Amino acid sequence: MTDRWDPQLLWYARAVRRMQGKQESQPTSWLWQANIHGEKAENPGPNPEWNNCPHGGWFFLPWHRAYLLCFEEIVRDVIRNELDGPDDWALPYWNYTRVTNGDPDSPGSQECRRLPSAFRSPDWPDGEGGNPLFLAEPDRSPGAALGASVGWTEVNPYRAMQAPRFTGATQFGSEHTGSRLLHSNGQSGLLEMQPHNLLHGYVGGVMLQFFSPRDPVFWLHHANIDRLWAAWNASSAEHRNPTDADWLGFAHTFRDAQGNQVRFTSGELQSTEEFGYVYESLTDGLGLKPPERLVATPAAGVDPPPQQVAATSGPTDLGPDALAVPLTPGPGARAGALPEAASPQTPNRAVLTMDDVRADAPPQTNYRVFVGARPDHEEDLDPEGPYFIGHVHFFGAVGAHPHSHGGGGLTFTFDITEHLTELRRLGAWDGEGVPPVVVTPAPLGPPPPDAGEPAGALAAVSTPPPGSRPRIGSISLSTT
Numbered sequence: 001m002t003d004r005w006d007p008q009l010l011w012y013a014r015a016v017r018r019m020q021g022k023q024e025s026q027p028t029s030w031l032w033q034a035n036i037h038g039e040k041a042e043n044p045g046p047n048p049e050w051n052n053c054p055h056g057g058w059f060f061l062p063w064h065r066a067y068l069l070c071f072e073e074i075v076r077d078v079i080r081n082e083l084d085g086p087d088d089w090a091l092p093y094w095n096y097t098r099v100t101n102g103d104p105d106s107p108g109s110q111e112c113r114r115l116p117s118a119f120r121s122p123d124w125p126d127g128e129g130g131n132p133l134f135l136a137e138p139d140r141s142p143g144a145a146l147g148a149s150v151g152w153t154e155v156n157p158y159r160a161m162q163a164p165r166f167t168g169a170t171q172f173g174s175e176h177t178g179s180r181l182l183h184s185n186g187q188s189g190l191l192e193m194q195p196h197n198l199l200h201g202y203v204g205g206v207m208l209q210f211f212s213p214r215d216p217v218f219w220l221h222h223a224n225i226d227r228l229w230a231a232w233n234a235s236s237a238e239h240r241n242p243t244d245a246d247w248l249g250f251a252h253t254f255r256d257a258q259g260n261q262v263r264f265t266s267g268e269l270q271s272t273e274e275f276g277y278v279y280e281s282l283t284d285g286l287g288l289k290p291p292e293r294l295v296a297t298p299a300a301g302v303d304p305p306p307q308q309v310a311a312t313s314g315p316t317d318l319g320p321d322a323l324a325v326p327l328t329p330g331p332g333a334r335a336g337a338l339p340e341a342a343s344p345q346t347p348n349r350a351v352l353t354m355d356d357v358r359a360d361a362p363p364q365t366n367y368r369v370f371v372g373a374r375p376d377h378e379e380d381l382d383p384e385g386p387y388f389i390g391h392v393h394f395f396g397a398v399g400a401h402p403h404s405h406g407g408g409g410l411t412f413t414f415d416i417t418e419h420l421t422e423l424r425r426l427g428a429w430d431g432e433g434v435p436p437v438v439v440t441p442a443p444l445g446p447p448p449p450d451a452g453e454p455a456g457a458l459a460a461v462s463t464p465p466p467g468s469r470p471r472i473g474s475i476s477l478s479t480t
């Protein structure tokens, strides 16, 4: 799905415009459908069917599958019965994880990681304005609007696709959350984090917020996530979904093309064939093994980490440049705790926690996190080098969140034990003091060759807009 105006996309655009013309109170309208996921803060509806999107938990995948299924049925019905179009329309997926010529830097691979061009054009194919697939800044990030490609480091789904189990923060499908639908807490499983959250972060704007389905590209993004779930199941007999009754029996309520309520349990949602759809490929775009390097894993089960070694004393504001954040040892910190954790001879772990990550408006960029790097040395900020530990993003943490329970800030944890060991081995850390944490905007790839953008346009796209104030409330380093 990279064609400028594939017929499927053209029918989609026509249906989107049609649905946007319907009253918000109508279940098959564009806004009602988006409200199921999340509403705009200034429009808090009393409807229990709204604001239900679950993230950071094991219902993320089945809930979104049912959501896509019903949405696709509604769009197909509009195309067939209101627009006299074909009766077999199907929702395309945006395969941003596709790699051509085995090289994620090839022109073909870069093209797959650009916001598809039909979504970047304000015009319909005949040149007429008002293309409903298009959103202007700041409803999208300048980078996505320009067609600069999202980094392979941000979307490579390799680790998720290799995860042996479904449930858990370091596994494929996010954590066991009982029978609760959590909006978001930042503790996503591997697929939800990457590529899901980071792709939301790349498109930016509307896509950074819980009303993200108002951006028509949301649905194509989630179709790819849904495809990756089906691909994970298909790629190994060991890749099994949860068998807990809590998960299998949990019912998700949506609306069908007639506007009637329909319910699906997670158990019923395990196979796409049952619902009459299959993906063109369950093998294309499943990720590439990164070059040998250390991998920081989310630190599951050490919440809260028992012994704080060092922390920031206030919020850290993020900007357009690499920023080194010094962590200061706390009053009760034991000097030897960190080198002890970093020693392969002890079972102790070192955990970096970033709390209350949020922004006042879309920051329009993801960030990469490094430990022990020198912020002014480009070669240290290599995501395949020894200093890289992971990402922070702002999906679901923009502005005030009347419907979130934890206040809306996200938490990210990283087990950096092996990184510290490696830093000592490389001589980048002597075991004294605390290596700095470096946070830098995730760079984007080149815009399309025909974009005709002036040189330097790329530098501006990773600059958070004034007033967005992306920040990390606190950063702390702890040992077990």
Ligand SMILES: [Cu+2]
Binding pocket: 196, 200, 222
């Ligand atoms: Cu999403």
